[in-house]
Every structure is written in C-alpha cells, then in structure tokens.
Amino acid sequence: MTAVIVDDHASFRDAMRLMLELEGHEVLGEAADGEEGVRTALELRPDVVVSDVQMPHVGGFELAERLAAAGGPAVVLISSHDACDYDKLTAASGALGFIPKDELSVKRLVTLLS
Amino acid sequence: MTSLRRALIALGIAGVAAGVVASLLVLSSDFQEDPGVTIAFGLAVGWSFIGTGLYAWWRRPDNSFGALMVGVGFAFFAGALGASDIPGVFAVGLLTGALSFAFLIHLLLSFPSGRLESRAARILAAIAYVETTVVQVATVLVTDSENGDCKCTANPLLVTHNQTVSDVVVGFQAITSALALLAMTVFLVHRWRTAPRPLKGLLGPMYLAGAVTMVLYALTLTADVTNFSDGVEAGVDLAALVTFTAIPYGFLVGLLRSRIARGGAVSELVTRVGDRTPEGSMRDLLADALGDPSLELAYWLPDREVYVAEDGAEVTLPEPGAGRSVTPVVRDGECVAAIIHDPSLDEEPEFVRGAAAAAALALESERLAAELRARVEELRASRGRLVRAGLDERRRLERDLHDGAQQRLVSLRLALGMAQDRVDEDPDMTRMLLDRGVKELESALAELRELARGIHPGVLTDHGLGPALSSLADRAPLPVDVEADADRLPPAVESAAYFMVAEALTNVAKYSRAEHARVSVERRNGHVRVEVSDDGLGGADANRGSGLRGLADRIAALDGRLTVESPDGAGTVVRADIPCA
Numbered sequence: 001m002t003a004v005i006v007d008d009h010a011s012f013r014d015a016m017r018l019m020l021e022l023e024g025h026e027v028l029g030e031a032a033d034g035e036e037g038v039r040t041a042l043e044l045r046p047d048v049v050v051s052d053v054q055m056p057h058v059g060g061f062e063l064a065e066r067l068a069a070a071g072g073p074a075v076v077l078i079s080s081h082d083a084c085d086y087d088k089l090t091a092a093s094g095a096l097g098f099i100p101k102d103e104l105s106v107k108r109l110v111t112l113l114s
Numbered sequence: 115m116t117s118l119r120r121a122l123i124a125l126g127i128a129g130v131a132a133g134v135v136a137s138l139l140v141l142s143s144d145f146q147e148d149p150g151v152t153i154a155f156g157l158a159v160g161w162s163f164i165g166t167g168l169y170a171w172w173r174r175p176d177n178s179f180g181a182l183m184v185g186v187g188f189a190f191f192a193g194a195l196g197a198s199d200i201p202g203v204f205a206v207g208l209l210t211g212a213l214s215f216a217f218l219i220h221l222l223l224s225f226p227s228g229r230l231e232s233r234a235a236r237i238l239a240a241i242a243y244v245e246t247t248v249v250q251v252a253t254v255l256v257t258d259s260e261n262g263d264c265k266c267t268a269n270p271l272l273v274t275h276n277q278t279v280s281d282v283v284v285g286f287q288a289i290t291s292a293l294a295l296l297a298m299t300v301f302l303v304h305r306w307r308t309a310p311r312p313l314k315g316l317l318g319p320m321y322l323a324g325a326v327t328m329v330l331y332a333l334t335l336t337a338d339v340t341n342f343s344d345g346v347e348a349g350v351d352l353a354a355l356v357t358f359t360a361i362p363y364g365f366l367v368g369l370l371r372s373r374i375a376r377g378g379a380v381s382e383l384v385t386r387v388g389d390r391t392p393e394g395s396m397r398d399l400l401a402d403a404l405g406d407p408s409l410e411l412a413y414w415l416p417d418r419e420v421y422v423a424e425d426g427a428e429v430t431l432p433e434p435g436a437g438r439s440v441t442p443v444v445r446d447g448e449c450v451a452a453i454i455h456d457p458s459l460d461e462e463p464e465f466v467r468g469a470a471a472a473a474a475l476a477l478e479s480e481r482l483a484a485e486l487r488a489r490v491e492e493l494r495a496s497r498g499r500l501v502r503a504g505l506d507e508r509r510r511l512e513r514d515l516h517d518g519a520q521q522r523l524v525s526l527r528l529a530l531g532m533a534q535d536r537v538d539e540d541p542d543m544t545r546m547l548l549d550r551g552v553k554e555l556e557s558a559l560a561e562l563r564e565l566a567r568g569i570h571p572g573v574l575t576d577h578g579l580g581p582a583l584s585s586l587a588d589r590a591p592l593p594v595d596v597e598a599d600a601d602r603l604p605p606a607v608e609s610a611a612y613f614m615v616a617e618a619l620t621n622v623a624k625y626s627r628a629e630h631a632r633v634s635v636e637r638r639n640g641h642v643r644v645e646v647s648d649d650g651l652g653g654a655d656a657n658r659g660s661g662l663r664g665l666a667d668r669i670a671a672l673d674g675r676l677t678v679e680s681p682d683g684a685g686t687v688v689r690a691d692i693p694c695a
Contacts, residue, residue, distance in 0.1 A: 009517070011554065015525040018550075019532055022543070054516070080520045101524040105531060 001025040001110065004044055004073075006037030006051035006063065012101070016050065023106040034058025038066045046073050048096075048113055053079040053086060061093040068094030076112055078104055118175055122168050129164035129187060133157050136194030143197040145266045156194060158359045163187030166362035177228035182221040183362065189214035196266075204267040208254045212246040215331070218361070219298055222324040225365075226316060226461045234301060241294045249287045256280040288335040295332040299325045310405050313458045315371045319364035323357050330354035380468045387476045396473060396480050397424065400453060403469050410454040413477070413484040421452060424480070426487030441466045445474040450481050496667040503664045514565055522558035526551045574612050578602045582612050583633055590631070591623050598635035603642060607694050610668050611635060611644040614676065617661045618646035618688040626650025626686060641674075642694040647687040654680035662688070 005016050005027060017027045028044040031037040034051070035058045041049045049067065053060035064075040075095040079086065083100050090098040097112045137153045140146050164187035171180025193214060196207025219242035223235040230236045256279055259269040274280070302325045306317050331354050337347045383403040387396075401409040412421035412429040421429045431452055432438040439460050443451040459466050470477075533547035566572070574582035580598040587594035603611070615633050622631050628650030636643045655678075666676040674692030 009521045011525050011557075012521055015528040015550075015554075019528055022532060022536075080516060080524050102527050104524075104528060 001048065001113070002028050002044075002046040004029045004031065004037065004041050004046045004049045006031045006034065006040075006049060006055070006060070007078075008032050008052065008055045012052075016104075019104075019106060025106065034060065034063035034066075037063050038070075038072070041067055041072050042070060048109070049073050049075045050109070051075055051077055053077050053081070061089055061095075064090075064093035064095035074113065076109060119172070122172055125184060126164070126168055129161065129168075129184070129191075132164075132188060132191040133160050136160065136191040136197075139194050139203075140197045142199070144199050146197045152197075155355045155359065156190070159355065160187045160191045162359055162362040163190065166365055170365070174228075177226075179221065179225060179228040182217055182224065182228075183365075185217040186214050186221060189217050199267050201267055201270040204259070205254070205269060205271050208257065208259070208269065208271070209251060212250050216242040216246040218324075218327075218358075222298070222302060222321070222361075225320060226313070227458075238294065238298055238301060241290075242298075245287065245291050245294060249290070252283050253287045256283045292332040292335040295328040295335070299328045299332075302328075310456050310458050313405075313461070316368040316461070319367040319371070320361060321364075323360040323364035327354055327357040327361065330357060380465070380472050383469055384472045387473055395424070396476055400469060400473055404453075404455060404459060404466060406456045406459060408456055411477070411480075412452045412454060413481040414449045414451055415481075415485050415488060416448075417485075418488070422484050422488045424484055424487075426484055426489070426491040428488075441470055443470040443474050443477050445478055450474055451477045492670070496670050499664065499667045500671060503667065511565070511569070514561075514568075518561040518565065519558045522554045522561065526554040526558065529554065570609065571612065574608055575605075579608045579611055579635055582608075583615055583635070586612070586616055586619060587633060590619050592628060592631060594619065594631045594633060596633045598633070599637060601637070603694055606672055607642060607692050610665075610672055610674070610692060611642065611690065614644055614665045614669065614688070614690050615646055617665050621654065621661065621688075622646070622648045622650060622686070625654070626652075628685065637694065640693060641691050644690045644692070645687060646689075647685060649685045651682075652680045652684045652686055653682045654678060654686045665690075 001020075003020055003025060005013050005020075007013050007016070007030075010032075013030050017030070020027055028046045029040045031040045033055045037049065037051055038058070041063075049063070049072070051060040051063050058066075060075075060077045060079070064077060067073065067075055075093075077086070077090055077093070077095045077098045078101050079098070080101045083098055086098050099108055099112065133156070136156055140149045140152050140156065143149065146152060163183050167180045167183025167185075167187060169180070170177070170183060174180065189210065193207060193211040195203050196211050198204045198207060216239075220230070220239045223239050224230050230239055254269065254271050255273045256276075257269055258272055258275060258280065259266040302321045306314065306321050309317055330350055333350050334347065334354060337350070380403065383399060386399050386403075397409065397411045400411065401407055410423070410429075412423060412431060414421055421431060423429050431440050432454060437457065438454050439457045441453045441455065441459075441463070442449055443453060453466065453470055455466065529547045529551035533544045533551065536547070537544045571582055571585070573585050578600065579602075580596070580600050583596045583598050587596045602608070619631060619633075622628050626648050628648035631646065631648040634643075634645045636645075662676070662678065669676045669690050669692055672692050674690055676688070676690045678686065678688050680686040
C-alpha cells in the first residue's frame with residue numbers, strides 16, 4: 001500500500017510514517033495542510049491519503065471533497081476528536097471513512113481500504 | 115486706591131475739563147449757530163459717554179468696551195475744535211470731527227464682549243476708521259469752509275477751490291459712509307435677532323438707539339445728494355443727536371433689564387429646582403434659566419477623574435477657544451459638575467455662577483445618579499468583555515490541549531501499539547518504540563504543566579502571592595526584584611494580582627527594552643496595591659492591546675482599578691489597586 005500523510009503536527013506524521021513503514025507499506029509523501037495535501041496527492045497518486053481533519057487554511061473535509069471532485073485517491077480522515085463528532089461530515093465529504101487517532105492502526109486502515 | 119481707580123478719576127476730571135473747553139469754544143465762536151442748543155447736546159453726548167464708559171471700565175477692566183465709550187466722549191468734544199475762530203485749531207477740529215463715529219461704530223460692533231468677533235464686524239470697523247481718518251483728510255483738503263454752507267473760519271488745509279473736485283470727494287465720503295452706516299444697521303438687527311435670549315435684554319436698548327442713530331446719520335450724509343429741505347435736514351440732525359445721546363443710557367437700561375431678568379431667572383430656578391419632579395431634567399431647567407438651549411451638563415466623577423453626561427457616557431470638556439464655554443459648579447469647595455454653554459454667557463459670569471450655585475445641591479444628587487449610571491454602563495461593558503475574554507480563553511485552552519499534549523499522547527499511543535505488536539519477535543525495535551514513547555510522554559507532561567500554570571499556578575494556590583511572583587520573576591528573561599508580603603490574600607485578589615504581574619512582565623520583556631523590573635505588593639487602608647515598574651522606553655498605551663484591557667476588567671470586577679503611567683523615555687509603571695478588607 002502507498003500512502004500520503006497530511007497533518008499539521010510533525011510528531012504525528014513521524015509516528016504514522018514509522019507505523020506504516022514497519023508494516024511494509026510505503027509513504028510517498030507528507031503535507032502540513034490541506035492545500036499542500038491536495039497538490040501532493042494528485043501529484044504522487046498514492047493508494048490512500050491519510051489526513052487530519054483540523055488543519056490551518058484547508059481542513060481534511062475540504063481536502064476530501066477536492067480530491068473526490070478531481071478523481072483523486074481515496075481519503076481516510078483521522079482526528080483526535082471523537083468519531084461521532086464527524087460522522088455526517090465525513091459521509092458528505094466523499095472520504096472513505098474516519099478513524100480516531102487513538103484507535104489508528106495499519107490493520108484498521110487496510111480493513112477500511114478493502 | 116488702585117491705580118485703575120486713580121486713572122479713571124483722572125480721566126473723569128479730564129472729561130469734565132474737555133466738556134468745559136468745548137463749551138467755551140462754541141460760546142466764543144463767531145459762526146456757530148444756536149450755541150446754547152449745541153452746548154447742551156454736546157455736553158449731554160460727551161459727558162454721558164465718558165461717565166458711562168468710566169463706570170463700565172471700572173466694572174470690567176479687561177473689557178475694552180468702557181475705554182471705547184470714553185473714547186467716543188472725548189472724540190466728540192474734540193470735534194468742538196471745529197467751532198474755533200483760530201484757523202489751526204479749526205483745522206484740527208475738521209480733521210477729528212468724525213472720529214467719534216468710528217469709536218461709536220467700533221463700540222456697537224464689539225458690544226458686549228469688547229472684541230470684534232466676526233469677520234463682518236472687523237470689516238465694518240475698518241471701513242469706519244478709514245472713512246473717519248483717510249477719507250476725512252481728503253474731504254478736509256477740498257472743503258472750502260469759508261465760502262460753503264458753513265461760512266466758518268478759513269480752512270488752512272484747503273488745497274483747491276475747484277468745486278467739482280470738492281463735490282466728488284465730499285459726495286464719495288457721504289455715499290460710502292451712508293452705505294456703511296446702513297450695513298452697520300443691518301448687522302446690528304441681525305446680531306440682535308440671532309442673540310441668545312438672555313443677551314437680547316442687554317443688547318436691545320443700546321442696539322435700538324445705535325441703529326436709529328446710524329439710519330439718521332445716513333440720511334443727513336445723503337442730504338446734499340437728495341436735496342432735503344433745510345428744515346428737514348435740521349430736524350434729522352437734531353433727532354440723530356438725541357439718539358446719539360441715548361446710546362449710553364441704552365447701555366445702562368440694558369444692563370439693568372438684564373440684571374433684573376437674570377436675578378428673576380435665578381430666583382425662578384431656585385423655585386423650579388425645589389418643585390422638580392423626579393423626571394425633571396436639571397439640564398432643561400438650567401438651559402431655560404440661562405436662555406441657552408445648547409447648554410450641556412457634565413457631572414464630575416472624582417473616583418474616575420472624568421466628566422460624564424446624564425446617561426453616564428464620558429464627556430470631554432471643550433478646550434478654551436473651541437466655541438463653547440465652561441462654568442464649573444462647585445459645592446463645599448468640591449467640583450460637582452460643569453455647565454457647558456454658549457460663550458455669550460461669559461459676559462455675565464455672575465449670572466451663570468448664580469444659577470450654578472442655585473442648582474448645586476440638585477446637581478450633586480444628579481451627579482450621584484450619573485455616577486451610578488456610568489458605573490452600570492462600565493459594568494455592562496466590562497461584563498461583556500469578560501464573557502468574550504472567557505470564551506477566547508476556552509478556545510485557546512482547547513487549541514493548546516489539542517495541538518500540544520493530545521498530539522503527544524496520540525503519538526505515544528501509536529508507539530505503544532507498535533511496541534506491543536513486536537514485543538516478542540523484535541525486542542530492539544520494541545525498545546526503540548518505547549524510547550520514542552517516553553520522549554512523547556515527557557513532552558506531553560511538560561506541556562500540560564505549562565498549560566496548568568497558565569490556568570492557575572499551583573504555587574499560587576498552595577503558597578500565596580509572594581512565592582508565586584518570585585517564581586514568575588525567576589522565569590522572566592530580565593532581572594526582576596520582588597517585594598511582597600507573605601500574608602495570604604483572598605484567592606480572587608491573589609489570582610488577579612498574579613496575572614496582572616504576569617501580563618505586565620510579558621509586556622516588559624516584549625516591548626520595553628528594559629534592563630530591570632520591579633514588582634511590589636503592598637497592603638494599605640483596606641487595599642492591596644500591586645505595582646510593576648521598569649526602566650524601559652515607556653510610551654505604553656493601556657487602551658491598546660487586549661491583554662491589559664482584559665486585566666483592567668478582571669481587576670474592575672473586584673472593584674479595583676488598573677492604571678498605567680508610561681511617559682516616553684521614562685519607563686512604565688502598571689499599578690493595580692484592589693479593595694481587600
């Protein structure tokens with residue numbers, strides 16, 4: 001599986017990259033906000049874009065909407081907030097699904113993608 | 115006896131002497147017709163102006179009105195030199211003969227302030243002086259007094275016998291002067307119509323006499339052009355002389371009327387203040403009594419050192435010369451309020467002060483009501499700011515928690531999860547993941563500690579203001595001396611004082627370029643005074659930036675007060691006085 005990680009917290013991006021790479025997946029790129037995330041995803045065309053919801057300027061929902069409109073890769077949204085806060089917004093954004101950050105695992109990601 | 119009084123007595127004696135000399139000149143004249151009538155009117159005009167002028171001068175030495183009136187009297191007597199049989203003296207009489215009109219016009223235009231206040235008044239006065247000096251000299255140079263209507267003494271200054279030249283010059287002076295006099299009449303009527311009510315009583319009689327005099331003299335000046343019959347001309351001359359004489363009496367009548375009216379207005383005000391319903395506005399009563407609808411009241415709040423209007427809104431008193439005047443209302447030696455009124459009332463300061471004194475007691479109670487309203491207004495505003503500040507603070511906390519400790523803990527959760535999956539087959543990787551987790555946990559703890567201190571420092575709760583401020587000083591990037599008692603204060607006071615010092619020290623470090631700061635906490639007279647001073651650039655503005663404003667609100671919520679003294683180049687002192695029984 002190839003992925004692009006979009007999150008404004010560098011320490012989280014590092015942890016996420018390590019988690020994916022330890023399981024044999026490839027991280028094609030990273031971005032610190034939604035705008036940069038859309039650009040990177042369309043350019044690198046990963047299997048999945050793992051994006052935080054709350055980010056400066058362009059957030060995760062808008063990123064998902066833009067990538068869906070542009071025929072971009074699948075988006076999985078993540079956040080340290082509760083899943084129930086974002087159910088409807090996730091569905092409306094065109095994202096594949098939502099995983100709370102404290103429940104995030106490669107297995108959960110792969111399940112969602114399959 | 116004051117020097118002014120001596121000078122005025124000397125002028126009075128000189129005035130009597132001038133009248134006697136003028137009368138003797140008329141009596142001894144070979145050509146003066148009706149010397150008895152001339153002397154009677156001459157003395158009446160001259161002495162009336164001089165006498166009334168000296169009285170006005172004595173009452174209001176700083177007002178040029180009295181001096182101008184005296185000037186009219188003396189200039190009028192100087193005109194009697196024109197009755198002399200001696201050519202030189204006669205010529206001086208001709209030259210100065212019209213000067214009294216210039217003084218009279220100046221007098222009317224500047225009444226009652228003694229100043230020519232409008233451009234129109236200055237222009238009319240200038241025309242009057244030019245007509246009675248420059249144009250008068252030109253007229254004298256072509257006046258053949260020996261062979262004209264007058265059959266007087268020969269004019270030694272005559273330069274031409276050419277009748278056409280004489281007619282042109284004399285006609286020019288007559289027509290331009292008549293026009294100026296009519297313009298002057300229009301000015302007086304307009305001024306009277308637009309004057310505030312209390313001033314009308316003062317202006318009326320003198321303006322009436324002045325305006326009629328102007329019209330009559332305008333008629334006599336055009337007599338030669340309009341070919342009046344001699345009888346009509348003599349009648350108009352006589353009438354003009356009568357109204358001229360009436361002008362100083364018009365002034366006295368106006369003064370009397372205005373005093374009576376004003377005395378009545380103050381008495382009525384006393385009654386109306388006593389009968390006032392709770393809804394009756396003091397502003398309206400004073401505006402009515404002083405006849406100034408534009409009148410405003412500003413109540414003095416000694417605690418806040420500001421003036422406020424009836425509704426509690428802050429008022430800035432007009433600067434001198436800004437077109438409005440201010441009369442303070444004082445009770446028992448303390449300022450209660452200020453009356454902002456039309457500058458025309460400055461002419462009768464005793465009247466405004468009398469009305470102010472009559473209203474002082476009622477104003478004192480209105481002041482207390484205004485103070486209460488101002489306080490409610492201020493509380494409403496600060497309550498709104500406190501609510502907004504509370505919301506901002508919650509947003510900031512949520513953001514700090516989300517961006518800081520929560521992210522660290524999420525990373526820790528991922529690291530622990532990965533370590534858990536590898537604990538049996540890959541101990542080295544597990545150790546690396548656990549190391550990573552420990553670092554994330556340490557960072558999370560540090561961030562939480564910092565955040566908790568920002569919400570409410572534990573050292574303040576447990577040990578009080580002194581140790582908490584010392585800890586704050588230790589963390590400041592510049593040397594800070596702390597002087598604080600070990601006594602505990604109420605928690606709300608300790609908290610407000612702590613955060614005020616924290617914000618002030620942050621500002622010192624950010625903006626002041628100070629090398630040293632000092633923090634002191636002192637209890638006195640049921641108050642605690644917290645002061646942060648520095649030796650930096652100064653020039654700080656308490657109203658700029660939300661930090662100090664928010665602190666001021668927080669301190670105001672405890673009935674305290676925050677002040678900032680920050681002169682340019684002389685450091686800054688931020689001071690909070692908080693009641694603390």
